[in-house]
Amino acid sequence: MFDLTGKSALVTGASGGIGAEIARTLHCAGATVGLSGTRVDPLEALAAELGERAHVLPCNLSDMAAVEALPKQAIETMGSVDILVNNAGITRDNLFMRMSDEEWNSVLDVNLTATFKLCKGVMRGMMKARWGRIVNISSVVGATGNPGQANYAASKAGMIGMSKSLAYEVASRGITVNAVAPGFIETAMTDKLTEDQKAGIMGQIPAGRMGTPAEISAAVAYLASAEAGYVTGTTLHVNGGMAML
């Protein structure tokens, strides 16, 4: 659909369901992909599946020194980072009144602070190239909130505010910064839900089904493309109509 030949993309959380599909889609469009994540085995398996133009770049995003090193490693391995997809995220759900500082901080660190540091780490190269695409994977709950997820929702809303601010600053340099906000997507995370929970969720989704990782990765591929050069600071909601924002 979109041609990313010659571009290098760094995807965090590439060991997860959505991240792996984002990497596949960008790779299929011709990009060289850097697969980052904490679990090396699934990253190696994905790299083997993709074949050429795929590099494994393990990184624990709760280790800030490792986060700061990741863009440098990606540039050394791939030559540049033209496309950054901040997809990695964690949840540590709890009722607000019971939420510990540790639960709050760990989610904000991985989801928001690591995103900030990675954006900063790739910005110099993008500014020099006068071309860059940053796609931050937020969530519908960043816009709507969700009981039990004050930390996660805050981090995902924070990513949107950060993306818009950065989008203002670097638009004149040919760099776009956008967010994709998935609704409920079929992944290992949602497989764990009971049938009752799933039925409850379906009732809130006009499309009457969960989304697929490929429906998220298609949105990312669009925002990463040359064709989306005039789209910046936006949030593309991919949620089956669950929240029309």
Add this chain to the structure above:
Amino acid sequence: MSDIADRVKKIVVEHLGVEEDKVAENASFIDDLGADSLDTVELVMAFEEEFGIEIPDDAAETIQTFGDAVKFITEAS
């Protein structure tokens, strides 16, 4: 004029697209040479590469004029 000043001036002229004679000792990148705040970040990046030095963020903020840049780089390199 020193070699460093010549190289700094070349970067400023190329990056900001200004006439060479406008780049005076006390010429402010933003007020006199039409740079925006992001241009100043890019100038610092270019100085770092040209001279193989690290310019920390707090030092970069003090580099407001052509003279500031030459002075900082002369001391750093």
